[in-house]
Amino acid sequence: MYAQMVKSTGTGLKSADEMSAEERAFQARIDAGEKIEPKDWMPEGYRKTLIRQIGQHAHSEIVGQLPEGNWITRAPTLERKAILLAKVQDEAGHGLYLYCAAETLGVSRDEMTEMLLDGRMKYSSIFNYPTLTWADMGAVGWLVDGAAIMNQVPLQRTSFGPYSRAMIRVCKEESFHQRQGFDIMMKMAQGTPQQKAMAQDALNRFWYPALMMFGPSDKDSVHSAQSMAWKIKMNTNDELRQKFVDQTVPQAEYLGLTVPDENLTWNEEKGGYDFSEPDWEEFFEVIKGNGPCNTDRLAARNKAWDDGAWVREGMMAHAEKKRARKMAAE
Amino acid sequence: MAREAAFYEFLLRMGDNTLILGHRVSEWCGHAPVLEEDIALANTALDLIGQTQMWLGLAAEVQGAGKTADDLAFLRDAWDFRNLLLVEMPNGDFGQTLMRQFLFDAWHVLQLRALTASSDARVAAIAAKSVKEATYHLERSAETVVGLGDGTAESHARMQAALDYLYPYVGEMFLSDAVDAALVEAGIAPDPASLRADYDDTLARVLGEATLTLPEARRARGGGRDGKMHTEHLGHLLTTMQWMQRAYPGATW
Amino acid sequence: MKTEWPLWEIFIRGQHGLSHRHVGSLHAPDAEMAIKNARDVYTRRNEGVSIWVVEAAAITASSPSDKGPMYEPSESKVYRHPSFYDIPDDVGAM
Numbered sequence: 001m002y003a004q005m006v007k008s009t010g011t012g013l014k015s016a017d018e019m020s021a022e023e024r025a026f027q028a029r030i031d032a033g034e035k036i037e038p039k040d041w042m043p044e045g046y047r048k049t050l051i052r053q054i055g056q057h058a059h060s061e062i063v064g065q066l067p068e069g070n071w072i073t074r075a076p077t078l079e080r081k082a083i084l085l086a087k088v089q090d091e092a093g094h095g096l097y098l099y100c101a102a103e104t105l106g107v108s109r110d111e112m113t114e115m116l117l118d119g120r121m122k123y124s125s126i127f128n129y130p131t132l133t134w135a136d137m138g139a140v141g142w143l144v145d146g147a148a149i150m151n152q153v154p155l156q157r158t159s160f161g162p163y164s165r166a167m168i169r170v171c172k173e174e175s176f177h178q179r180q181g182f183d184i185m186m187k188m189a190q191g192t193p194q195q196k197a198m199a200q201d202a203l204n205r206f207w208y209p210a211l212m213m214f215g216p217s218d219k220d221s222v223h224s225a226q227s228m229a230w231k232i233k234m235n236t237n238d239e240l241r242q243k244f245v246d247q248t249v250p251q252a253e254y255l256g257l258t259v260p261d262e263n264l265t266w267n268e269e270k271g272g273y274d275f276s277e278p279d280w281e282e283f284f285e286v287i288k289g290n291g292p293c294n295t296d297r298l299a300a301r302n303k304a305w306d307d308g309a310w311v312r313e314g315m316m317a318h319a320e321k322k323r324a325r326k327m328a329a330e
Numbered sequence: 331m332a333r334e335a336a337f338y339e340f341l342l343r344m345g346d347n348t349l350i351l352g353h354r355v356s357e358w359c360g361h362a363p364v365l366e367e368d369i370a371l372a373n374t375a376l377d378l379i380g381q382t383q384m385w386l387g388l389a390a391e392v393q394g395a396g397k398t399a400d401d402l403a404f405l406r407d408a409w410d411f412r413n414l415l416l417v418e419m420p421n422g423d424f425g426q427t428l429m430r431q432f433l434f435d436a437w438h439v440l441q442l443r444a445l446t447a448s449s450d451a452r453v454a455a456i457a458a459k460s461v462k463e464a465t466y467h468l469e470r471s472a473e474t475v476v477g478l479g480d481g482t483a484e485s486h487a488r489m490q491a492a493l494d495y496l497y498p499y500v501g502e503m504f505l506s507d508a509v510d511a512a513l514v515e516a517g518i519a520p521d522p523a524s525l526r527a528d529y530d531d532t533l534a535r536v537l538g539e540a541t542l543t544l545p546e547a548r549r550a551r552g553g554g555r556d557g558k559m560h561t562e563h564l565g566h567l568l569t570t571m572q573w574m575q576r577a578y579p580g581a582t583w
Numbered sequence: 584m585k586t587e588w589p590l591w592e593i594f595i596r597g598q599h600g601l602s603h604r605h606v607g608s609l610h611a612p613d614a615e616m617a618i619k620n621a622r623d624v625y626t627r628r629n630e631g632v633s634i635w636v637v638e639a640a641a642i643t644a645s646s647p648s649d650k651g652p653m654y655e656p657s658e659s660k661v662y663r664h665p666s667f668y669d670i671p672d673d674v675g676a677m
Contacts, residue, residue, distance in 0.1 A: 037647070039644060039646065040647045062365070065359065066360050069359045072356050073353065073357055074571070074573050074574055076404075076575055076583040077400045077404075078349075078382060078386075078400055078403055079400075081379055082376055082379045085356050085372055088359050089359065089369055089372035089627075092368045092372070093369055093624055093627070095365060096366070096369070096609060099365075100590075100607055100609070108587055110587040165607075166607075169607070184583075187582060187583055188583075191581055191583075194578065195578070195581055300360075300361065303361070304360070304362065304363070305363075307363070308363020308364060308367075309586070310485050310488065311363035311424045311485065312586045312588065313485065313586045314478045314481025314482050314485025314486075315474070315477045315478065315616070316481075316612050317481040317482045318478070318480045318481040318612065319612035319613035319616075321480060322613060323613070364588070364610065365610075366609055366620040366623070369620075369627075370619070373623050373627070466622075469619070473616065477612065
C-alpha cells in the first residue's frame with residue numbers, strides 16, 4: 001500500500017486493565033466511532049504512528065509523480081497528455097492534503113520532506129519500478145491506482161479526523177485515475193499486435209509489484225493489531241490483496257491479457273482466487289533501497305528540493321519585505 | 331497573400347505557441363520547488379494544451395485535408411512550426427521558466443483580448459475562453475517575477491539573468507509580415523505592432539516592482555513565427571513529444 | 584534561515600448563497616499568493632466562487648478540555664427549539 005510496514009509505537013496491544021484511564025477513554029471514543037481531532041488528548045504512540053503512516057502516504061504520492069511524470073512529455077496525443085498531466089498533478093495535490101493532515105500532529109512539511117530526502121522516512125515500494133513504455137501508464141493507473149483505492153476507500157473511516165477528511169477528498173478525486181489507466185489498456189489491447197504485446201509486457205512487469213503494495217502477510221503482527229484497534233489501519237494486508245486479485249483478474253480477462261501466474265485458479269470454496277505470492281525477498285530489498293529505481297527517485301526529489309531552495313527563500317524574503325513596508329507605511 | 335492561406339498560418343502561430351509552451355511547462359511536473367508551484371504550473375500547462383486543441387483543431391478544419399489537431403501537433407517537422415522562438419527556449423531554472431511565462435503572458439493577454447473582437451466568430455470564441463485563462467496566468471507569473479526579483483540577492487540575480495537571456499526574443503512578437511497584413515485586412519487579428527505600447531507598459535510596471543532592469547535593446551531575434559529559423563532547442567523538444575506517433579504510425583491510443 | 588512558507592487555512596464558497604467552508608490548508612509566502620495557491624490547489628474541479636485565506640497561526644481555537652463547559656449548558660435550553668412548543672394543528676402553519 002502507499003503506507004507499508006508502518007510500525008506502531010509500543011509493545012503491542014494493551015488490555016483494558018493495562019491502559020491508563022486516559023487511554024481507556026481514548027479507546028472507548030474510537031470504539032464508539034468518534035473522530036479524534038488534533039487538539040484532543042491522544043497516546044503518544046497514536047500520534048507517532050500516524051505521523052509515520054500519513055507521512056509515508058504523502059511521500060508515496062510525491063515520489064509517485066515521478067514514474068508517470070516520466071511519460072508526460074511523450075504522451076501520444078494531446079488528450080492523453082492532458083489526462084496524464086491532470087492525474088499526476090492530482091497526486092501532488094494528494095501529497096499536499098496528506099502533509100497538511102500530518103502537520104496538525106505537530107510536524108512540519110519541511111521536516112517530513114527532509115526525512116524523506118535523507119532516507120529516514122519511506123515511500124511505497126511500487127514507485128521504485130521503472131515505466132518503460134506508454135503501456136505502463138495504463139498498467140500503473142489500472143493496477144497501482146486500483147490497489148491504492150482498495151486501501152484508501154476504507155481509510156475514509158479512519159479515526160483521525162484530518163486524515164479521514166484528506167482521504168475523502170483523495171478518493172473523490174481519484175475515481176478517474178484507475179479508469180483512465182484501464183482506458184489506456186483497452187485501447188492498446190484492441191490495437192495493433194505491437195500495442196497488445198506492449199500491454200501484456202506492462203502487465204507482466206507490474207503484476208507482482210502491485211501485489212507487493214499491500215505488504216507481507218500481517219495476520220500475526222502486533223503492530224497491525226494496535227493500528228487496527230486505533231482504526232488507522234482498517235483491513236489486514238491479506239484481505240486487501242485477495243480483494244484486489246478477485247477484482248482484477250476478470251478485468252485482465254476482459255482485456256484479453258494473461259495474468260503472469262500459472263497457479264492462478266478460482267477457489268470455489270473460499271469464493272476467491274488462489275494465486276502465487278510475490279517474491280518477498282525482492283520486496284525487502286526494494287524497501288531497503290535496492291530496487292531498480294530507488295537511487296534515481298530519491299536523487300530526483302533531492303534535486304528538485306535543492307534547486308528550489310532559492311525560490312522558496314526568495315518568495316519568502318519578498319513577502320517579509322512587503323510586510324515591513326506595509327507596517328512602516330501605517 | 332490569399333486569405334485562407336494566411337488564416338491557416340495565423341492559426342498555426344496561435345496553436346504552436348500554446349503547444350510548445352504547454353509542453354515546456356509540463357516538463358516541470360514533479361520537479362517544482364514546492365508542491366503549490368508544482369500544481370500551479372500543471373494548471374497553466376493544462377490550460378495551454380486545451381487552447382492548443384482549439385487552435386490546431388480549427389487550423390486542421392481550415393486546412394481541409396482531413397487532418398486532426400493531433401496530426402498537426404505530432405506529425406509536422408521543425409520548419410513547419412510557427413511558434414515564437416521565446417516559447418521553445420529551454421526551461422532553465424524556475425526563474426527562467428517564470429520569466430519566459432511572464433514575457434509570453436503579457437503579450438498573450440493583449441493578443442487574445444484583441445482577438446475577442448475578431449471578424450471570425452470561431453476565433454473570437456476561442457479567444458474569449460482563452461483570455462480568462464491567460465489573464466490568470468499573467469497575474470500569477472507577474473507576481474512571481476516580482477517576488478523573486480525583489481526577494482534575496484540570489485533570486486534577484488537569477489531573475490535578472492533570465493530577463494537578459496530571454497528579452498532578445500520579445501521583439502518577435504511585434505514583427506509584421508504579409509500574413510499579418512492579410513489578417514488585419516480581413517479584420518481577423520490585430521497588427522502585431524499595435525500591441526507594443528501596452529506590452530511595454532506592463533513590462534515597465536512589473537519589472538519596476540521586481541527591481542529588474544530591461545537590457546539594452548538588441549536586434550529582435552525572429553524566425554519562429556514565420557518558420558524561417560527556429561532555435562536548435564525545438565528539434566529536441568519535438569523528438570520527445572512526437573516519439574510515439576513517429577514510432578508507431580497509424581496506431582490509436 | 585528558516586524558509587518554510589507559513590501555513591494557511593483555506594475557506595471556499597462553493598456556490599453563490601452558501602457560506603465559506605473550510606476545505607483544507609496549504610503553504611504560501613503571503614496572503615496574495617495563498618489566494619492564488621488556493622485557486623490552483625482547491626478549485627481544480629470547479630469547486631468555488633470565492634476564497635478566504637487565514638494564516639493558521641492567527642486562528643484561536645477552543646480547547647477540547649472545555650468541551651463540557653462550552654457546549655453542554657446549551658443542551659438544557661430545550662425551549663430554544665421550535666419542537667418544545669405544542670401548538671394545536673388547528674392553528675395552522677407556524
